[in-house]
Amino acid sequence: MLLQAVNVHKIYNGVPLFSGIDLQIEDQDRIGLIGANGCGKSTLLRILLGELLPDHLEEGDGQIIRAAKTSVGYLAQSAALDSALTVREEMRSVFSALIEAQETMHRYEEEMQSGSMAHAGEYDRLSAWFQANGGYEIDVRIRTVLFGMGFPEEVFDRPTCSFSGGEKTRLALCKLLLESPNLLILDEPTNHLDFETITWLEDYLQGCRSALLIVSHDRYFLDKLCSSICEIENGRLTRYKGSYSAYTVQKAAAVERQEKEYALQQKEIAKLEDYVARNMARASTSKSAKSRQKQLDRMERIEKPVTHVKRAALRFSYEVEPPLDVLEVRDADISVGEGSARRTLLGHVSFEVRRGEKLGIIGANGIGKSTLLKELLNLLPHEGLIRWNKNIRTGYFDQESTNLDPDNTVLDELHDRFPAMLDGEIRSILGQVRITGEDVFKRISALSGGERARVCFALLMLENANVMLLDEPTNHLDLPMKEVLEEALDAYTGTLLFVSHDRYLLRRLATQLLELTPEGVILHPYGFEAYLEVKAKERAQAAAAMQAKQLLAAQEKKQQVASHRSKAQRSADAARRSRIRELEALIESLEEEIAQLETRLTEPEICTDYQKMQEVCAALEEARTRSEESFEELCALSDAQ
Numbered sequence: 303m304l305l306q307a308v309n310v311h312k313i314y315n316g317v318p319l320f321s322g323i324d325l326q327i328e329d330q331d332r333i334g335l336i337g338a339n340g341c342g343k344s345t346l347l348r349i350l351l352g353e354l355l356p357d358h359l360e361e362g363d364g365q366i367i368r369a370a371k372t373s374v375g376y377l378a379q380s381a382a383l384d385s386a387l388t389v390r391e392e393m394r395s396v397f398s399a400l401i402e403a404q405e406t407m408h409r410y411e412e413e414m415q416s417g418s419m420a421h422a423g424e425y426d427r428l429s430a431w432f433q434a435n436g437g438y439e440i441d442v443r444i445r446t447v448l449f450g451m452g453f454p455e456e457v458f459d460r461p462t463c464s465f466s467g468g469e470k471t472r473l474a475l476c477k478l479l480l481e482s483p484n485l486l487i488l489d490e491p492t493n494h495l496d497f498e499t500i501t502w503l504e505d506y507l508q509g510c511r512s513a514l515l516i517v518s519h520d521r522y523f524l525d526k527l528c529s530s531i532c533e534i535e536n537g538r539l540t541r542y543k544g545s546y547s548a549y550t551v552q553k554a555a556a557v558e559r560q561e562k563e564y565a566l567q568q569k570e571i572a573k574l575e576d577y578v579a580r581n582m583a584r585a586s587t588s589k590s591a592k593s594r595q596k597q598l599d600r601m602e603r604i605e606k607p608v609t610h611v612k613r614a615a616l617r618f619s620y621e622v623e624p625p626l627d628v629l630e631v632r633d634a635d636i637s638v639g640e641g642s643a644r645r646t647l648l649g650h651v652s653f654e655v656r657r658g659e660k661l662g663i664i665g666a667n668g669i670g671k672s673t674l675l676k677e678l679l680n681l682l683p684h685e686g687l688i689r690w691n692k693n694i695r696t697g698y699f700d701q702e703s704t705n706l707d708p709d710n711t712v713l714d715e716l717h718d719r720f721p722a723m724l725d726g727e728i729r730s731i732l733g734q735v736r737i738t739g740e741d742v743f744k745r746i747s748a749l750s751g752g753e754r755a756r757v758c759f760a761l762l763m764l765e766n767a768n769v770m771l772l773d774e775p776t777n778h779l780d781l782p783m784k785e786v787l788e789e790a791l792d793a794y795t796g797t798l799l800f801v802s803h804d805r806y807l808l809r810r811l812a813t814q815l816l817e818l819t820p821e822g823v824i825l826h827p828y829g830f831e832a833y834l835e836v837k838a839k840e841r842a843q844a845a846a847a848m849q850a851k852q853l854l855a856a857q858e859k860k861q862q863v864a865s866h867r868s869k870a871q872r873s874a875d876a877a878r879r880s881r882i883r884e885l886e887a888l889i890e891s892l893e894e895e896i897a898q899l900e901t902r903l904t905e906p907e908i909c910t911d912y913q914k915m916q917e918v919c920a921a922l923e924e925a926r927t928r929s930e931e932s933f934e935e936l937c938a939l940s941d942a943q
Contacts, residue, residue: 303328304372304485304513309363310356312345319345320537321359327485331513334524334546337534339752339780343517344379346534347487350515351376375483375512379490382470383462389473390458393444396480400437403428447476450502451495452666468494468667479506486512492520496667497803519781521546522805557607564604574598614783615734616759616790618697620768625691628769628797629655629678634686636670636677636818647673651686651823653816660791660798662808662830665818671801672701674818675771678799690769697767701774701801703754708747712737712757715746720764735760751778759787772800776807805830878939885936892929899925 303326310323319342327333337343348354349366351374356364368374383392394401410425436443448458451472462473471494478486486507492500504526507514518524524531524546531542531549540556542549574594581587582595636648647670655661663671677684679698690696698705706715716728732742735756746754755778762770775791776784788810791798802808808815808830815826815833826833899922908914 303367304331304369305350305374306365306367307346307350308365308367310346310349310366311359311364312342312349312354313357318537320534320539323534323539325350325532325539325541327513327515329484329513330511331515332527332529333513333515333541334528334531334549335515335517335534336519336524336531336546336549336781338782339750341534342537343534344489346539347376347489347515347517351487372485373483374485374487375478375481376487377471377475377478377489377491379493381474382467383473383477384470385462388459388461389448389453390444392462392473393448393477393480394440396477397437397440400432400435400440403432404437407432443480447479447506450499450506451476452499472499475503479510482510482512484512485515486510487515489517490519491516492518492523492803494667495803497664497805498666500803500805519776519779519784520804520806521781521784522809560604560607564607567601567604571598571601612736614736614756614759614786616763616786617734618763618767618770618790618794618796620695620766620796622693622695622768624657624693624768624797626657627654627691628657628659628694629691630687630689631678632687634677634684634688636673637682637684638670638673648818648820648822653823653825655797655799657797658795660811660813661800662812662815663799663801663818664803664808664815669818669820671818672773675773675799675801679771694769695765695767697762697765697770699755699758699762699770699772699775701777703746703751703758706746706754706757708745710746711743712746712749713742715757716760716764719761723764731760731763732757734763752780752783755779756783767796769797769799770794772798772802774801774803776802776804882936882939885932885939889929889932889936892925892932896922896925896929 305327307323307325310325311321312319323346335343335346345354349356352366356366358364385392387395407425407428410421410428413421414425432438445455449455453469453473453476462470465473475488475491491503495503500520500523504523507527514527516524516527526545528545530544531546533540533542533549533553542552544552574597578591578595578598581591584591631654632652633649634651635646636651637644637646639645647668651674663674665671673682675698676682678688679696680688707718710718712732713725713728716732717723720728729738729742732738737753737756737760741753744753746757749757755775775787779787784804784806788807791800791807791811798811800807800811812830814828815830817824817826826836828836899918902908902918908918
């Protein structure tokens, strides 16, 4: 067990946010935490982390138990690095203990090189610890995570404070991944990530050993990573085994079962209560009536199933049928900025859209997806041809809701667009997106991101567009509203062009995909699942090609090394043989010299002259020494053959 919450409550202004929450997180758990906006998910995370205290209603409740071995890493929605340190320095700070150990090892190495062995034992201990904890892999790990999260090496020496807010959050996530705690708590980790980066993060988290507790509205992300789903609903937490898809099936079955069990019990209760009421006063039947009353008193009542908040009811329709060929784009550019600051992101963009198609537009952040939609609507200048056919009526959803007047109330915003409509008619359409009562008098500037999105959906329903262009329509929406929107867009028979990173939405809606890449645009005439299969094959082929290239390079290097070694070996062998011949000749010459010197020692003129005898003896000793040295060298060279 890593962490456990026991009977946790939280109350705000006298109103319970949640109560009686029990949650246990074990090693290797992969938990998705879901619930409607405002249900208390982030509050629960803060309580688990000890940043916020739970409320106590009875003795012993509200306990947060953390095992001694538990290390927790937390990424909040607004988490961001902002310091004078460079990216490289910030990431290396995670490994400060290892880096300090490495510096100590270097000092010990210098001491040992100078002859001092005082710290030899400590050096061996540090070296073993350094290697066991991945000290030699620090830079490789940093590069792997930063590259995966979309940071090229040329930004490694930039200070973190120079990045945008979204980039700082991604850097905070990089640092958290490098810390490798045994419990990772992530609050909306896929915010600010593009399609490829989310895919990389999924693969990385699948391979990491940490337990995961993830708050996310990304259903694809939850499906791929989670082995259980915890839902906070009506102040209670319920845990379901399996992925998000498994949760939806279990939840529907649980609701249906509870409704049936409740109905059966209510029927039984009514029957018993009726019997008691009719028979309690009669002497002959009062005993059995009392028995029935005791049965009622002992009965464990099933809670009435909570009536779910009425779902939004989106419906997009149109009156004018468009022609078969809806849109033609030829050699258009995607550019940002004005005048001398104008910069082209992509050139020579060409594609066509036909009636009824649902075109998903995908690509990395900053590649120009939103700009393309605005150019299609003639909201931005462009080069090339963008031609809509006749009888086309477009509707546009802006992810930032910049088309809404922040000073307007919700009611006035719709009145300004459709002045002929009565208040009752406008309230009716707003009711369909669950903006009711006094909320219609809220100013646009006071609305949350999800509320502004719902105002935009109300406007889209009124516009009766036969072609809709949507820019990240599921941003700011909770899971129930995402499902409602998907159902409405799936039922829409018009033409749809939509930019999205929501893979659930892409999988359900897209009939084809337009991918924007630095090299140009690629039209994939198939849906999202087929696109994933194609990309997987391309990655496998690229990996195989890279592996083959690396293998070929290794073989060539091996051959080169072998060739160099062969030449060097032949040269060494030739030199050795030549030296052996020289030594043999030298030894033979020295032996002759030694024999001559020994003969001279017997001559009378040498024997009688002390000085001459000393000279001959010195020459004889030198000849013998040279002969012995030459013989030893000859033996060594002969053994090496």
